[in-house]
Amino acid sequence: MMRREQLRPISLRISITERCQLHCLYCAPPSGVEELSPPEVLSFEEMLRFVLVVRRRFGVSKVHITGGEPLLRPGVTDFVAMVVRENIADLALTTNGQLLGPMAANLKRAGLRRVNISLDSLNAETFRWLTRGGELRHTLAGIEAALHCGLAPVKLNVTVLRNVNSHEVVDIARFGLERGCQVRFLELMPIGPAAERFWDFFVPSAEVLTKLGEAFDLSPAPPPSSSSSWDHPARDRRGRKGIIGFISSQTAPFCRNCRRLRLTAAGQLIGCLARGEGPNIRPLLRDDDSCDREPLVEAIHNTLRLKRNAGRFSTRELMARVGG
Numbered sequence: 001m002m003r004r005e006q007l008r009p010i011s012l013r014i015s016i017t018e019r020c021q022l023h024c025l026y027c028a029p030p031s032g033v034e035e036l037s038p039p040e041v042l043s044f045e046e047m048l049r050f051v052l053v054v055r056r057r058f059g060v061s062k063v064h065i066t067g068g069e070p071l072l073r074p075g076v077t078d079f080v081a082m083v084v085r086e087n088i089a090d091l092a093l094t095t096n097g098q099l100l101g102p103m104a105a106n107l108k109r110a111g112l113r114r115v116n117i118s119l120d121s122l123n124a125e126t127f128r129w130l131t132r133g134g135e136l137r138h139t140l141a142g143i144e145a146a147l148h149c150g151l152a153p154v155k156l157n158v159t160v161l162r163n164v165n166s167h168e169v170v171d172i173a174r175f176g177l178e179r180g181c182q183v184r185f186l187e188l189m190p191i192g193p194a195a196e197r198f199w200d201f202f203v204p205s206a207e208v209l210t211k212l213g214e215a216f217d218l219s220p221a222p223p224p225s226s227s228s229s230w231d232h233p234a235r236d237r238r239g240r241k242g243i244i245g246f247i248s249s250q251t252a253p254f255c256r257n258c259r260r261l262r263l264t265a266a267g268q269l270i271g272c273l274a275r276g277e278g279p280n281i282r283p284l285l286r287d288d289d290s291c292d293r294e295p296l297v298e299a300i301h302n303t304l305r306l307k308r309n310a311g312r313f314s315t316r317e318l319m320a321r322v323g324g
């Protein structure tokens with residue numbers, strides 16, 4: 001019988017593949033991330049085993065499926081169903097939306113309730129340039145399909161880049177509110193390719209908030225205690241209400257209460273995005289019920305200790321591998 005730790009539950013982010021059909025200029029190198037061969041990628045059974053050990057021993061507040069692009073991994077809908085069967089209270093998936101149109105209804109049927117969709121521009125040219133080949137209309141179709149089949153909330157993630165999409169923040173917020181989506185503006189993090197041109201692109205949330213304040217009534221909300229998004233109830237000039245959030249990793253780091261733990265597709269456990277370090281736990285996820293899980297629990301403890309306060313980033317790790 002496993003002993004339950006007396007700590008706050010953990011929010012898990014599981015990257016189920018490193019593959020992505022988009023190579024966003026701040027996230028992945030131009031040629032993309034080298035594809036892992038099947039034996040190097042954790043199986044869904046191993047990923048679920050990890051979730052169950054964490055739940056039994058530490059408690060799990062949320063499981064977030066990410067990537068690479070999670071919808072590229074065959075069987076993702078089955079994985080959603082596997083996690084749902086375990087009664088995980090909050091299950092989310094983050095996608096670039098390119099394949100979501102035809103998949104949304106099946107994901108909903110498998111038990112997914114909500115989805116986060118990256119939408120950095122409403123201009124097809126900018127979208128294509130920024131994502132190095134993405135089609136805006138596919139992501140828009142994904143958003144419509146998610147809303148149509150009842151995934152809720154649909155959260156739109158916008159990573160704000162100076163002189164790329166910073167002039168679009170009001171339009172994207174309006175687009176979201178009109179459709180009943182929550183819109184969240186992310187500060188750029190100096191990770192991977194973003195580290196090289198960070199000061200060219202970085203826009204602080206305060207600047208975005210000022211711009212949005214000209215078009216919306218934004219109520220001051222209390223700062224978040226455990227969520228990374230500082231959500232503001234918003235109302236546009238026509239009285240439409242919604243939520244606009246800010247994920248301000250650089251100007252208002254949310255490290256203090258962070259209980260996030262990331263698992264990469266290759267099995268690396270990462271305790272802190274700013275450090276990108278952690279052990280490979282793949283050997284500890286062996287398919288053997290009698291297997292001693294204490295080494296895994298120990299590895300989780302050690303990884304949680306790697307958390308660093310105040311958001312000082314010292315990693316070159318690609319976001320595409322870590323999963324956002």
Ligand code: SAM
Nearest residue numbers: 027067068069095096118157188189194319324
């Ligand atoms: N492919 C999926 C997608 O596009 O949403 C999931 C993976 S992607 C790495 C997850 C999120 O991380 C996206 O919303 C992306 O914009 C964000 N992201 C990637 N690199 C980032 C960076 N350097 N700073 C801030 N956000 C970043």
